[in-house]
């Protein structure tokens with residue numbers, strides 16, 4: 001039997017994106033076939049391994065990205081999205097490795113294994129599209145701040161779930177529809193179709209966040225709305241930016257009563 005948390009740690013320690021993806025897909029397949037199980041808690045690295053390229057820059061030093069339009073702009077956007085998805089692979093497996101215990105419900109692992117599998121697919125689709133456009137992941141500088149939310153919430157599963165799926169991935173639902181329109185407008189239906197696929201999957205990731213945030217808040221005798229707002233105030237700098245995609249958020253079971261009061 002493959003040890004799920006150990007396998008998740010191996011994914012986090014894989015620096016090469018193709019190796020990371022292969023390991024994530026293999027572990028998910030093993031889990032789905034009943035060949036992997038949670039056996040002992042993991043010892044995940046504080047930061048996941050990264051390839052030599054892309055060069056990582058502080059957020060303020062990143063060139064501003066624009067959607068649609070010229071091939072350079074489209075490549076820059078796809079590259080930025082690939083970088084987000086690479087981080088998302090690690091974020092999903094880090095939840096499994098860092099927060100899994102002997103008492104964790106099996107469905108919790110099942111949900112995050114599925115997220116970790118889909119993030120690996122998202123990265124692969126974007127990387128393949130970059131190659132079709134004559135580029136590849138690593139060609140452009142990338143944002144160094146994406147792991148900050150993970151470090152900020154490494155001590156507390158409720159904080160992790162409050163910020164990663166329910167602030168950051170939910171924000172993805174708000175902005176992705178406009179990006180899809182921009183790609184279509186630029187005549188790039190292939191990139192638009194990849195983003196459509198990602199968008200559908202990401203509704204499921206927010207749904208997993210909602211489901212497990214409620215579960216663990218209730219298990220700790222907390223009011224889930226109050227507990228979510230407390231953690232967002234404590235661990236997320238700034239306010240939540242409208243407009244919100246209420247339809248997609250509701251499909252994920254994420255109630256406007258949670259996030260509206262914290263919006264700008």
Ligand SMILES: [Fe+2]
Pocket residue numbers: 085088118119122198202
């Ligand atoms: Fe994704």
Ligand SMILES: [Fe+2]
Pocket residue numbers: 088115119169202205
């Ligand atoms: Fe996601």
